Amino acid sequence: MGGALTDAVQQTVETVWATLLGLAVQRRSAPVPADETPAWAGTVRITGAWDGEVRVQCSAELAHRAAAILFAVDRAAANAAQAEDALRELANVTGGNLMEVLPGPSQLSMPSVWNGDGTPPQTTGLMLSRLYFDCQGEPLSVVVLRTEP
Amino acid sequence: MRALVIDDSRAMRALLARLLGELGFTVAEAGNGREGLEHLQVHGPPDIVLVDWNMPEMSGFEFVQTVRALREYDAVRLIMVTTETEMTRVVKALGAGLDAYVMKPFTKEAVVEQLERIGFGANA
Numbered sequence: 001m002g003g004a005l006t007d008a009v010q011q012t013v014e015t016v017w018a019t020l021l022g023l024a025v026q027r028r029s030a031p032v033p034a035d036e037t038p039a040w041a042g043t044v045r046i047t048g049a050w051d052g053e054v055r056v057q058c059s060a061e062l063a064h065r066a067a068a069i070l071f072a073v074d075r076a077a078a079n080a081a082q083a084e085d086a087l088r089e090l091a092n093v094t095g096g097n098l099m100e101v102l103p104g105p106s107q108l109s110m111p112s113v114w115n116g117d118g119t120p121p122q123t124t125g126l127m128l129s130r131l132y133f134d135c136q137g138e139p140l141s142v143v144v145l146r147t148e149p
Numbered sequence: 150m151r152a153l154v155i156d157d158s159r160a161m162r163a164l165l166a167r168l169l170g171e172l173g174f175t176v177a178e179a180g181n182g183r184e185g186l187e188h189l190q191v192h193g194p195p196d197i198v199l200v201d202w203n204m205p206e207m208s209g210f211e212f213v214q215t216v217r218a219l220r221e222y223d224a225v226r227l228i229m230v231t232t233e234t235e236m237t238r239v240v241k242a243l244g245a246g247l248d249a250y251v252m253k254p255f256t257k258e259a260v261v262e263q264l265e266r267i268g269f270g271a272n273a
Contacts, residue, residue: 015254016254019254019255019256020164020253020254067160070160070161070163070164071159071160071163072163082159082160085158085159085160086160088158088160089158089160089161092158092203092232092253093232093253093254095232096203096231096232096253097232097253097254099232105237108232110157110203110205
């Protein structure tokens with residue numbers, strides 16, 4: 001599944017960000033220091049024939065820019081709640097579309113979001129894919145984790 | 150023309166409401182299927198409902214089933230806007246009385262195409 005999943009993640013991320021937000025994302029072959037700093041994360045769990053999660057991580061700035069586009073407000077007017085909602089939905093759409101290439105039938109959970117406060121989401125399970133992107137100079141990454149039985 | 154957008158994501162509701170507004174609809178919003186049903190009861194049936202599948206309290210599928218069991222809402226057209234890509238689910242929803250569906254992420258053209266398909270074209 002590795003290569004096919006990697007291709008699917010890249011294609012899904014590019015399509016979701018271009019279609020919903022009108023933003024281009026460029027894949028990076030390696031992480032940059034900004035990828036290693038705590039970032040906001042939207043997560044959806046998938047359960048059923050395949051158990052795991054899809055996590056969309058980006059800077060707070062990029063989450064706010066996405067919110068500004070979705071809510072049609074200036075960047076300065078986009079608030080944290082709108083940014084959280086935007087990232088939650090981006091994770092939901094990304095995870096839902098990736099279910100197409102994962103074994104099914106499975107169920108998609110309600111998306112959750114971590115906004116940098118408190119304990120970051122745990123990275124448990126087998127990491128099947130982690131891709132790094134750049135969007136308007138801001139870091140974006142997508143992780144696919146399979147829950148170990 | 151009146152539309153109701155039901156989605157637990159405020160961002161998605163905002164996006165769809167703006168799109169439908171540009172097409173000439175007066176748009177109301179609800180955060181899940183239960184709130185959507187309450188809206189129908191209080192404000193009467195709109196011409197069209199765009200409903201997400203995966204929502205807390207009452208899913209889009211449950212909403213479609215409930216609305217289609219009530220004859221006073223027979224004329225309401227129901228469009229599912231969903232990430233649920235499994236065709237078995239789409240077929241199940243169509244069997245429950247769904248009129249059309251749009252996959253997220255969607256373009257404005259994809260939504261317009263489905264609206265036209267069920268009689269809400271530019272000249273409708």
